[in-house]
Amino acid sequence: MNAGDGIVLGLSRGRLLQQSLDLLAETGLQVHTPREREMLHPTNAEGVQVLIGRGIDIMTLVARGAAHAGIVGSDLLLEHEPDNLHQMLDLRLGQCRIVTAALERPDAGARAAGGKMRVAAKLSHIAARHYSDAGRQVEIISLRGGVETAPLLGLCEEIVDIVDTGRTLRENGLVEQDVIARVSARLIINKAALVVHGARLNPLIADLRTIVAERTGAGD
Amino acid sequence: MSRRWLLPHGVEDVLPPQAGVLYRHSRDLLELCGLHGYQPILPALFEFTESLLLDSENELDLRTGKLIDQHSGRMLGVRADFSAQAARIYARNFYPDAPVRLCYFGELLHARGGSNNRIPLRIGAELFGSSGMDASIEVARLLSECLSASGVDESFWVVGHGGLFQHLARDLPPDVRGEIQAALQRKDLDEMRKLGAPEELILLGTLYGAAADFDRAVSALEGDPVCTRSVAEVRALIDGLGQPAGNVSFDLGEVHGCTYHTGVVFAAFAPGYGSVIARGGRYDELASRFGHSVSATGFDLDLRALLTELPADASNARAQAVYAPAEVDDETIDRLRQSGRPVVRALEGDQGARACGCGAELRLNEAGAWQVAELAEERSGQ
Numbered sequence: 001m002n003a004g005d006g007i008v009l010g011l012s013r014g015r016l017l018q019q020s021l022d023l024l025a026e027t028g029l030q031v032h033t034p035r036e037r038e039m040l041h042p043t044n045a046e047g048v049q050v051l052i053g054r055g056i057d058i059m060t061l062v063a064r065g066a067a068h069a070g071i072v073g074s075d076l077l078l079e080h081e082p083d084n085l086h087q088m089l090d091l092r093l094g095q096c097r098i099v100t101a102a103l104e105r106p107d108a109g110a111r112a113a114g115g116k117m118r119v120a121a122k123l124s125h126i127a128a129r130h131y132s133d134a135g136r137q138v139e140i141i142s143l144r145g146g147v148e149t150a151p152l153l154g155l156c157e158e159i160v161d162i163v164d165t166g167r168t169l170r171e172n173g174l175v176e177q178d179v180i181a182r183v184s185a186r187l188i189i190n191k192a193a194l195v196v197h198g199a200r201l202n203p204l205i206a207d208l209r210t211i212v213a214e215r216t217g218a219g220d
Numbered sequence: 221m222s223r224r225w226l227l228p229h230g231v232e233d234v235l236p237p238q239a240g241v242l243y244r245h246s247r248d249l250l251e252l253c254g255l256h257g258y259q260p261i262l263p264a265l266f267e268f269t270e271s272l273l274l275d276s277e278n279e280l281d282l283r284t285g286k287l288i289d290q291h292s293g294r295m296l297g298v299r300a301d302f303s304a305q306a307a308r309i310y311a312r313n314f315y316p317d318a319p320v321r322l323c324y325f326g327e328l329l330h331a332r333g334g335s336n337n338r339i340p341l342r343i344g345a346e347l348f349g350s351s352g353m354d355a356s357i358e359v360a361r362l363l364s365e366c367l368s369a370s371g372v373d374e375s376f377w378v379v380g381h382g383g384l385f386q387h388l389a390r391d392l393p394p395d396v397r398g399e400i401q402a403a404l405q406r407k408d409l410d411e412m413r414k415l416g417a418p419e420e421l422i423l424l425g426t427l428y429g430a431a432a433d434f435d436r437a438v439s440a441l442e443g444d445p446v447c448t449r450s451v452a453e454v455r456a457l458i459d460g461l462g463q464p465a466g467n468v469s470f471d472l473g474e475v476h477g478c479t480y481h482t483g484v485v486f487a488a489f490a491p492g493y494g495s496v497i498a499r500g501g502r503y504d505e506l507a508s509r510f511g512h513s514v515s516a517t518g519f520d521l522d523l524r525a526l527l528t529e530l531p532a533d534a535s536n537a538r539a540q541a542v543y544a545p546a547e548v549d550d551e552t553i554d555r556l557r558q559s560g561r562p563v564v565r566a567l568e569g570d571q572g573a574r575a576c577g578c579g580a581e582l583r584l585n586e587a588g589a590w591q592v593a594e595l596a597e598e599r600s601g602q
Binding site for chain 1: 466
């Protein structure tokens with residue numbers, strides 16, 4: 001674990017970053033001029049640094065205690081089910097959904113011999129759990145990206161993907177079927193950090209809880 | 221090439237000098253427990269799964285490595301936790317004597333692949349036959365002594381209660397209860413609401429913080445006699461730990477991994493460690509599986525996780541070893557060994573004291589007697 005007296009907050013790079021920085025700014029925490037090539041950034045609060053990285057890395061760093069807290073999408077938490085961290089607060093940022101989708105006009109010849117349905121997914125654990133819970137025997141094909149093109153290429157009959165507006169699905173001739181989960185950014189806290197650095201972390205958690213409640217008009 | 225020297229994920233060897241430190245330190249901790257009246261036991265490495273597994277502990281089931289007994293055809297499990305074994309040993313060998321204090325040391329197997337430490341090396345102590353808070357305080361304070369002896373200069377403690385969740389969730393169906401408890405453990409209140417958790421359970425997820433805030437926070441639980449009793453027990457352990465006030469907190473939604481706890485539970489953390497380093501608590505119903513209902517409380521501590529902090533005073537034994545040329549007589553060597561000095565006998569073809577990692581060698585002095593010559597001193601004089 002990061003052994004210093006200070007704390008490290010991890011923020012996910014990408015579309016969540018600016019929203020996360022804005023949210024922290026509302027609590028009074030300003031991150032000093034993030035430089036692209038640097039990962040660790042000072043803030044206006046003494047002993048608080050911000051780490052910017054890929055969401056999955058932020059989740060791992062917090063779970064292993066190298067960072068004390070972080071903001072990541074709940075899709076990562078559902079997919080990897082990390083131990084050793086609290087998923088303290090739904091920050092209501094970056095809201096989207098994980099869905100199943102299939103071609104609007106399926107090619108009957110595309111189905112694999114034997115009749116077992118094939119599903120392409122980046123979030124393969126979530127996909128496997130969804131079909132298992134539904135009692136459906138499927139073959140999960142794990143892809144790193146480009147999932148929405150897989151049915152057109154005849155690789156699979158259905159996909160599991162993260163959807164915001166649904167435009168990409170429509171452009172690839174896909175129709176949304178089941179919503180597996182609603183996704184949004186979560187505040188995650190390393191369990192040991194909450195104990196050892198509770199005096200620093202608890203006020204931040206309380207501030208974020210208040211701001212989120214004010215923004216959504218509903219308290220926790 | 222098969223690379224047959226590679227170990228499975230989460231499994232590692234401990235090499236010199238750390239292995240020597242571990243052996244010596246585990247002996248020291250068992251002796252420390254002995255000074256408090258705890259007698260060592262050596263539980264079986266594996267036994268029938270029906271003894272090891274608990275109906276309510278799905279996680280323990282998944283962690284337990286299993287094999288078929290080729291003798292009986294029954295399912296065996298390699299222990300993933302010591303408490304059920306200690307409870308069985310007490311219930312079948314010591315009951316109704318009370319109180320009985322037992323301690324142990326050994327490896328567990330965590331068969332589930334996710335952990336980076338699948339063979340925790342645990343030392344622990346269990347106190348059977350006493351239901352009072354003094355027993356819970358005794359084991360927690362013994363853990364505190366063990367941590368200090370392990371080089372953990374500053375520890376942070378969290379106190380909770382395993383019975384509170386069980387009480388407040390008593391009317392929930394078992395499958396929903398498990399999901400709600402998992403959400404509570406990660407303080408995911410939104411998920412608890414989605415699962416239909418009653419408000420008093422959701423409240424538990426908000427009841428954590430510094431010990432100084434305890435009385436104000438738990439006033440929300442007033443009115444229910446079971447909750448009131450549980451809260452009083454948590455308060456008693458917070459007060460009884462003997463830790464600086466700033467290093468103690470409470471968390472009524474966290475039972476730190478084991479659902480068999482029925483009373484006060486505690487966990488210890490330390491700066492520099494990203495996860496819990498030791499935990500324990502009261503588990504009064506476990507022994508009833510073995511024929512007797514018995515009060516029990518205890519703790520265990522993972523020495524492998526603490527390895528970097530362990531006192532390394534005697535770890536340099538190899539450098540202190542004395543190289544004995546082949547001509548040295550047995551009596552001289554025995555005398556040195558009895559005085560505590562390691563002695564390495566020369567082997568045919570070896571390259572001498574330094575090549576054998578020794579910090580000294582035996583040389584004949586002018587009077588014709590064998591004498592220890594410290595090589596380090598010789599080097600500094602050059």
